[in-house]
Amino acid sequence: MKTSLKYTLFFTLLFLYGCSNLKYLEEGEALYVGGKVKVEDSLLSRKERKNLEKELEPLLRPLPNKKFLGLRPKLYFYNIAGEPTKDKGFRYWLRNKVGEPPVLFSQVDLEYNESILQNYAENKGYFKVRTESDSTGTSRNRKVTAEYIVRPGKQYxxxxxxxxxxxxxxxxxxxxxxxxxxxxxxxxxxxxxxxxxxxxxxxxxxxxxxxxxxxxxxxxxxxxxxxxxxxxxxxxxxxxxxxxxxKIYKINETYIYPNYSITTDSVVIDKSYAEKYKDLTIIDTIKTFNPRIYDRTLYFKKGDVYNRTDHNLSLNRLVNLGTFKFVKNEFRVSDSIDDALDAYYYLTPLPKKSIRVEVLGKTNSANYTGTELNVNWLNRNTFKGAELLTITAFGGMEVQVSGQNKGYNVFRFGGETSLIWPRFIAPFQFQSGSGFVPKTRALIGYEHQERQRLYTLNTFKGSFGYLWKENARKEHQLNLTEITYVSSGNVSAEYRAQIEGTDETPGNPSLARVIEKQLIFGPTYSYTYTNTMRRRRTNTFYYKGSIDLSATATGLIMGGNSDNPKQILGVPFSQFVKLENEFRHYLKLGNDSQLASRIIVGVGIPYGNSKELPFIKQFFIGGTNSIRAFRARSIGPGTYNPNVEESSFLPDQSGDLKLELNTEYRAKLFSIVHGALFVDAGNIWLMNDNENKAGARFSSKFIDELAVGAGAGLRFDLSFLVLRLDLAFPLRKPYLPEGDRWVIDKVRFGDPDWRKENLVFNLAIGYPF
Structure with a gap:
């Protein structure tokens, strides 16, 4: 053990020496390692001097080479790469993309920095400021620091x-x-x-x-x-x-050009093609749009006093119609009325019809890897009212190359049709004061899913509802009705054997719920608030709350209970109330680092016709965007641990309640590479006892039943997507006996058996939250 430690220290020292960049400097050069500002003035308090120093030091230029753990790795990569012979290849990439050139003291202009410090101090009210500068360093260590002394006097x-x-x-x-x-x-x-x-x-x-x-x-x-x-x-x-x-100006005439070309230098108003609609003059020879969409979208009316709020809101609403590629606006002084403006809107439509093909690759912590093909056909002005019709067809597959679910591949295909109106279709009037157009959406869809060697599921869905934003931070979605019907087929003997059990192994009757016919209908509502777009803030937040009600009114009319459920068209309908809340907090620690945290609390209360939530509405936990130290959907409910033979598949675990907590430290390492350290915790539970799932019911001991995992990861920010690699391992396993659930003391990175059983690799697109 002592010999191993010696070698470790030796190679560490060798690495530190190798990271020394001074040996690459030419004769007479010195490495600039930063500047320091010292405020000296007896008229200022110590706190005021320190605060002023913190404000002044970031103004110094140039910035020294970046440091990490006391070293300058980017400068080291620049040096070891050497001078590349061509503008491509690994050496060029290492030197110019990963590395950075040395910042030399000869590049530092002391007088220029003095003037910058003086100007800043004077702009802050220190009118009698004096500055001076000097440098410290030796020819032996060839590192130089610039020092600046500022004597500001008393602030005005x-x-x-x-x-x-x-x-x-x-x-x-x-x-x-x-x-x-x-x-x-x-x-x-x-x-x-x-x-x-x-x-x-x-x-x-x-x-x-x-x-x-x-x-x-x-x-x-x-x-x-x-x-x-x-x-x-x-x-x-x-x-x-x-x-x-x-002068104060009012709005006179409003002219709209719905088919404007951005290549046109000027526009000549030909009134022979003009159409009057209320206060609007529309120049549209082919009548592309129904004129009422402009009246609904524009805030200005004839005679209104000009104001910037209505100006910007009108532009935002035109853009958010989703129909125009470019929106241009200008105001000109009216020729006919003094102190009046004529408004001009030049609109360049997107192609009315288009088709988009997407090919996706995906993987998850259950070792499933797959691909998906989506074909989307869009009609952006279906009924000449800026309606958006989208028809989508999709197909995909997920396979497990290795693991216990190998051979139980998933194949899916289906289609979806949605129609969005840029207004509320309702018996009441809805006026939005924001720059976002309120929308009505109708949707129908179908999906066929085959779980190879187990079963197939056919899912039909439909919804009708509204979407609207109060502003850029607050968004609402209300579905007056959302209907889902699920039926199964081709259930294999293997799957039925898992449900019923054999003489040697007990069955798992809860698996039957996956293949039961399900009918869910009722209203849903969600509210989202976020200010994460304000990047300069130290603290930003995201919150989403949703409520899902199923068959509330129908249950009151028809009655029913879980022992003798009522049916519609031969299918028992589900009754439940489901609430889910997700809260995220982002703490900015620096320009390239932050602490991200998340809490999810969800509860589903079955009643009347249902004893448990339907399977597709239940909560799941674990996986790439959840508790990353555990396989997707493998945790819980509660302390329940399914006893599954190695020759069989691993079933998904679901529950009526969910609690999840995550925190992740994120920092930029270099170039496009970011790093993360994280801890995840959580579990799911059932509301009622289930004789087939011991320990699954929620109780006052829920804190002792949380699964906990930790890990580290890399994120590659490619601007158009973020590729995420996470490696995690469990710290607490809720299914172990009380007193033995914490397994921190059993972590053995050097043990291959431990790694095989506990290390979970996650490959995903985007951040987990």
Missing amino acids: KIKSVKFPSDSSVLSKNIAQLQRRSRLKVGDAYSLDNIKDERERIDTRLKEKGYYYFSPDFILVQVDSTVGKQEVDLIVKVKSETPERSK
Whole structure:
């Protein structure tokens, strides 16, 4: 053991020496290893000095070579690759894509950095700042650090803020905006705040009809002579502001070109082809669209005061119709009415009909590998109202190359037809105040699935409902009805033997539920909130909640109970309430790292006609996007562990309740390669006792029945997709006896038998959450 340790230390030291990049430097060169800023001023508190140092240091340029665990691997790869002889090949890729050239001290301009630090400090209100710089390093170690000393003086504060007080309409409108000003008495002077205030005033004026106004027409004068380290700020309209920028404009005429070509330099209005619809003038010689879609989409009406909100919402809604490839808009001063604008919308349609073919490859932690072919035919303007008709045909297969389910391959094919209207088809009026068009969707579909050597399933489904967004963060989906009918066929003797059992092995009657006829119908609703698109935020969130109701009204009318279930067309219908909540939190730790966490809580309550949820509505856990240390759908319910012979297939485990918790640390390693460390936990349970599944019912001991796994992975971000490789192993197995469920002490990476039994490899597309 001691000899092994010596060799480990020897090779570690050898590696560290090999990663030394100084030997590659030419004579007289020194490696720049970074800059430091020190704020020295007795007038500032220690906290204020430290905060200013943190703000100033990121401004220094150039940035030194990136470090990882104290080393500079990207520079090392650049050096060992050497000079490539051609612009392709492994050496070129290693040097220019993976590696990075050395940042030399000769590239550092100390005076330039001094001026950057001084300008920044002055923009923050330190008007008497002084800077100086120096370098530290020796010719022996050939590493140089730049050091900057900043003496800022006391920061100036705002003594007063004065808005325009003259009698012009524009000045009065600006003065009314003072209440929410970013410039507040007592705050530190900041040039950024002044810029933000100019933008704020311009944004608010745009809402009042000042179409031609600009932030550049706002002047904020600074008077620093009014007191000791104090300034007066005076907000004014520049004298050179054009007259048209001082006017409030209303909307006059609206012209729409539904077949505009982006290659056209100009548009000539030929009124012989113009069609009037309410306040709109439509130039469409072939009558491509029903004019009512424009009236529903555009917010501006004739006589309305121009405002930027309605301007942007109209554009967003035109884009979100999904019918136009390009949407262009402009406003011109009207020739017939003073202080009025004519609006012009130039719309370039997408091809009305198109076909898309997709070939997918997929794999999962159950060792199934497969492919799928999708053929989609689209009609984007079915009834001339921007309706989207999509007809899809698909087929695929999944096979297990090795493992206990080898030979039990899955083949599936089917089709789906959906029609989306860009409005609500309902007996009531629905007005959306967002830039997203509310939609109505009808869908019908069929899927045939064959589980080789076991059974086949035929699934028919249909739904009718609505989709709408309040804004970019909040989305709703309501299906007034969603119908699913499942029937089985070609059930093999092998599968029936697993259900009924033999003299040597007990049966598993719960497997019969997979091949039972199922009829599910009722409304569903889901709500999604996310602000993950705000990348500058330290904390971002995602939440999705859904409710699924089956046969609630029908059950009240027909009655029924699980011992004597009522039937519709010879099929017992399911009755249940299913709730599911998923919450994600993303904590930004740096520019290239974050901590992602997720909690899923789901519960299904069967009642009336049902004792358990139907199989296709139950919860499952485990797999590539769940608890990655366990095979897909292999955990639970509860502490139940199916005793399956090696010669038979592994059944999917399902439950009425689900709890899952995941956390994952993500960091960029280099180039397109990202790394992750993760821990997953969770389980599923049944609401009621099942004599064939001991330990499956939910109880107060559910915390002690959680499965736990951990692992590490790589993600290859190829921009158009993310390829994910995860390797995980269990830390806690809920099906073991109490007191023996934690198996951390049994982890043996060097033991091939342990690896074969416990290591789970996941290959997937995209992040798990």
